[in-house]
Amino acid sequence: MNYHWNWDIFLSETPSGSTTYLGWLLSGLEVTLAVSLSAWIIALIVGLFMGVFRTVPNRWLSGMAAVYVEVFRNTPLLVQLFIWYFVVPELVPVSIGDAYKSINPFLQQFLAAMFCLALFTGARVCEQVRSGINSLSVGQRYAGLALGFTLPQTYRYAILPMAIRIILPPLTSEFLNIFKNSAVASTIGLLELAAQGRQLVDYTAQAYESFIAVTVLFMVINVVVMVLMHRVEARARVPGHMGGG
Amino acid sequence: MFNRLLLAAMACLLFSTSALAEDLTGTLKKIKDTDTISLGHRESSVPFSYYNDKEQVIGYSQDLMMKVVAAVKKDLKMPHLKVTMTPVTSQNRIPLVQNGTVDIACGSATNNLERQKQVAFSDTIFVIGTRLLTKKGSGIKDFSDLAGKNVVTTAGTTSERLLRKLNEDKKMGMNIISAKDHSESFLTLETGRAVAFMMDDALLAGQRANAKHPKDWVIVGTPMSNEAYGCMMRKDDPQFKALVDKTFAKVMKSGEAAKIYKKWFMSAVPPKGMNLNFPMSDDMKAAFKNPNDQAFP
Numbered sequence: 001m002n003y004h005w006n007w008d009i010f011l012s013e014t015p016s017g018s019t020t021y022l023g024w025l026l027s028g029l030e031v032t033l034a035v036s037l038s039a040w041i042i043a044l045i046v047g048l049f050m051g052v053f054r055t056v057p058n059r060w061l062s063g064m065a066a067v068y069v070e071v072f073r074n075t076p077l078l079v080q081l082f083i084w085y086f087v088v089p090e091l092v093p094v095s096i097g098d099a100y101k102s103i104n105p106f107l108q109q110f111l112a113a114m115f116c117l118a119l120f121t122g123a124r125v126c127e128q129v130r131s132g133i134n135s136l137s138v139g140q141r142y143a144g145l146a147l148g149f150t151l152p153q154t155y156r157y158a159i160l161p162m163a164i165r166i167i168l169p170p171l172t173s174e175f176l177n178i179f180k181n182s183a184v185a186s187t188i189g190l191l192e193l194a195a196q197g198r199q200l201v202d203y204t205a206q207a208y209e210s211f212i213a214v215t216v217l218f219m220v221i222n223v224v225v226m227v228l229m230h231r232v233e234a235r236a237r238v239p240g241h242m243g244g245g
Numbered sequence: 246m247f248n249r250l251l252l253a254a255m256a257c258l259l260f261s262t263s264a265l266a267e268d269l270t271g272t273l274k275k276i277k278d279t280d281t282i283s284l285g286h287r288e289s290s291v292p293f294s295y296y297n298d299k300e301q302v303i304g305y306s307q308d309l310m311m312k313v314v315a316a317v318k319k320d321l322k323m324p325h326l327k328v329t330m331t332p333v334t335s336q337n338r339i340p341l342v343q344n345g346t347v348d349i350a351c352g353s354a355t356n357n358l359e360r361q362k363q364v365a366f367s368d369t370i371f372v373i374g375t376r377l378l379t380k381k382g383s384g385i386k387d388f389s390d391l392a393g394k395n396v397v398t399t400a401g402t403t404s405e406r407l408l409r410k411l412n413e414d415k416k417m418g419m420n421i422i423s424a425k426d427h428s429e430s431f432l433t434l435e436t437g438r439a440v441a442f443m444m445d446d447a448l449l450a451g452q453r454a455n456a457k458h459p460k461d462w463v464i465v466g467t468p469m470s471n472e473a474y475g476c477m478m479r480k481d482d483p484q485f486k487a488l489v490d491k492t493f494a495k496v497m498k499s500g501e502a503a504k505i506y507k508k509w510f511m512s513a514v515p516p517k518g519m520n521l522n523f524p525m526s527d528d529m530k531a532a533f534k535n536p537n538d539q540a541f542p
Contacts, residue, residue, distance in 0.1 A: 002480060003343055004362050015406055016413045086432065101438050105395055105422045108438075189400065189423045198336060199423075202401035205359045207340050 009206045010213065021200050028196030029217055035110060035192060036182045039117035040175060046122035051129025052155055065126065072123035078184050080120055085112040085188045105189070113185035113192075121178050128170050132163035165236050172229040176222050193217055269321075271482035272348050277321055284310055285333040285341060285350030285477070289428065291451035292509040293371070293474075294352040298516055302330055305509040309370055309493065309502070310351035310476065316492040335401050339363050342477045349489065351476040353448065355403055356540040365486055366475035368493045368536040370502075372528040373445035374468025375404045378434065378453060380461060385441050387466045397422040397439035399430045404443045407469050427452055445472065447510070447523055454519035471528055471541050494536040502533055 010022040019027075053065035072080070085108070089097040100108065136159060144154030186195035197214035201207045269277050276282050286302045287294040294304040318326050331347050338350050342364050349367075356366040379385040385394075388411065398404045400423040412419045422439055424430040431452045434442040442449065446464055453462045478486055496502045503525070508514075510523040 016410050018413065086436070090436065098437070101436070105420045105438065109422075187425045189425070191423070195400070195423075198401065199405075201336060203359070203406065205339055205363045207336075 003208065005209070006206055007209055009200075009204050009209055015203065021204065024196045024200060025193065025213055025217065028191060028193035029221075031110075031191060032179065032182050032193040033221070035113050035117065035185060035190070036179045039114045039121065039182070040178050042114070042118035043121035043125050043174075043178065046118065047125025048129055048160075050122065050126035051133065052160070054126065054130040055133045056151065069123045069126050072119050073127070077116070077120050077181055078187065081113065081116045081184055081188060084116045085109070106191075109185065109188050109190040112188060113182065113190050117178055117181060117185075120181070121174060124174055124177075125171065128167045128174070129163065132167035133159055135166055136162055162238075165238060168229070168233045168236065172226065172233075175225055175229065179221050179225070180218065270484050272479060272485035273317070273321065273488065275345070276317060276326070276348065277323070280323065280325075281327040281329055282314060282317055282349075283329045283331060283347045284314070285331050285338055285347035285352070286310075287334075287352035288332050289426065290353045290448070291455065292514050292521060293447075303515065305505060306351040306353065306370060306474070306476070308505045308508075309496070310349065312496055312501075313349060313351075313476075313489050313492050316488060320488060338477060342479060345479075348485070349476050349478050353445070353474055354477055355472040356475040356538065357403070357472075358540055360477075361540065363480070364477045365480045365482065366477060366538050366540070367486065367489045368497075368538050369473040369475055369532045370493065371447065371474040372526060372532055372541075373447050373472050373474065374526070374528075375407060375443060375470050375472070376446045376449065376464050376468055377466040378431075378442040378444070378449040378462055378464055379440060380434075381463050383440055385465060388469060391419050391441060392417040393419065394441070395420045395422060395439040396441050396443060397424055397430045397433040398443045399424055399427050402444065403470065403472060404445070408443050411469070428455075431456070443469075447521075450510075450521040450523045454514075454521050455517060459519065473532070473539070473541050475538060490536065490538065497533040497536050 010025070011020055013020055014024060050065040050068055053061040054069070056062060089100050091097075092100075140158055140162070141154055144158035145151070149157065182192060183194035185192050186198065189195075191199070193214055197210050200210040200213075204210070286307060287304075289295050290304065290306075292304050293306040294302060297303045314326070314328055318324055331341065333341055333347065333350055333352070335354070338347075338352070338354065339360065341347050342350055351367075351370070353371070354360075354366075356369065360366070377385060377388070377391075384390065396408060396419050398408050398421065405421070405423055408419070408421055411417065412421060422433055424433050427444065427448055430442050430444065433439050435456070442452070444452075446468070449464050453459050453464070456462055476489065478489065493502075496505070506525055506529075510521050510525070513520050
């Protein structure tokens with residue numbers, strides 16, 4: 001195949017002259033990290049509460065959490081993103097919609113992508129929290145209650161500390177997924193890593209160098225996340241449980 | 246190149262047809278050997294290359310590409326040549342041409358110097374100007390009116406590049422939204438997120454024709470640039486390029502290309518039966534009069 005390789009392309013200046021093509025990729029990397037990390041924090045909070053609600057003996061709370069999971073887990077991420085970005089601003093009262101649409105477009109795209117990723121991932125975190133809680137023997141709950149803990153206290157001191165340790169490995173893979181899923185935000189124009197890579201192709205026609213660089217950067221993010229999460233798992237391990245000790 | 250092809254044609258007359266088959270190189274050899282020509286088309290580049298409601302590929306560029314297929318059939322004496330159609334996007338069309346998945350791609354690809362390093366372009370088949378689509382009565386008359394406003398353009402286009410450059414050079418403080426494709430750009434304009442949509446004027450006319458109320462939208466502004474569209478082929482394949490260019494030169498000079506233009510830009514086109522009302526520009530008339538494969542600066 002007669003492809004014209006040119007790895008120096010990353011160091012050449014962009015047409016607007018303010019940075020290099022590598023600078024574009026790095027600014028995309030920043031956006032990817034920012035949107036994924038902020039979405040992950042929200043997803044953890046939402047997922048934790050919803051996961052707990054799914055297991056409490058209250059039909060309203062567990063029903064609400066079940067509906068949330070089914071809605072957000074059973075529709076494609078891309079569709080959810082388009083709904084957040086294009087449809088929701090038209091459904092809310094006109095004054096709110098117009099106010100949202102008049103803020104800086106970058107912020108609009110960022111917020112839409114962040115909430116979309118957060119609620120999508122939150123639904124998956126929720127299911128893991130639920131399965132972590134359900135994997136504990138029911139005796140643990142009774143023991144907490146028998147000691148005089150209220151139900152929230154039982155969750156806080158007896159159930160969740162164990163459940164969260166159990167689900168750390170699957171949570172790690174959700175954490176990895178959120179970075180990869182954040183690439184869908186390029187479809188609404190957010191200039192994250194994948195979008196910058198695509199833009200680099202459009203400007204320079206060097207498709208292979210650009211996509212290889214994007215692939216490597218995503219892998220670097222995920223290797224770092226994996227190493228960090230392994231450390232967290234090692235530190236959180238309770239002697240006598242899950243092979244630790 | 247042209248002369249060489251003529252020579253080859255004469256040689257072919259003098260000797261036998263098998264002599265020609267031996268002389269074939271590059272794409273033409275591949276076509277002869279595989280008995281197949283592979284065409285790259287777009288899916289929603291109205292009215293250049295897109296699907297009609299029967300999932301057939303139609304459009305101005307498609308009509309021209311079929312002229313090339315006819316010429317290949319005739320020159321190689323292969324009336325039963327198989328034609329395969331492969332949809333391409335603006336992101337994958339260059340790699341797909343290079344790796345041989347498609348032999349020629351006619352859509353709405355701008356011929357520019359960066360791309361010429363990777364692929365060859367045919368003679369210019371269309372000339373556009375990059376302009377603005379805005380709502381009637383929006384007060385936007387030209388690019389200078391866009392300072393401090395939200396403006397949308399399609400990601401990966403020359404318009405995006407020009408708009409970003411204009412914004413930085415003139416410190417206009419525009420918020421530039423890069424939408425995924427032309428219909429998403431138009432949606433962004435229609436929902437009031439942006440006051441104007443910058444794009445190739447012919448494509449703006451296509452989007453306008455598909456709008457709910459085409460009369461609400463106007464194309465304004467002095468073109469920020471002119472661009473030449475061409476078909477993409479593999480580089481360093483003079484035989485195939487000569488055949489393609491010869492075919493285009495013939496239809497352009499015979500007036501056939503002008504008829505094809507009229508069919509797609511001055512009369513009702515699928516899917517909605519709208520007329521784009523987009524008369525031929527002087528730049529295009531010049532390109533038809535004097536077919537060439539030069540990129541616009």
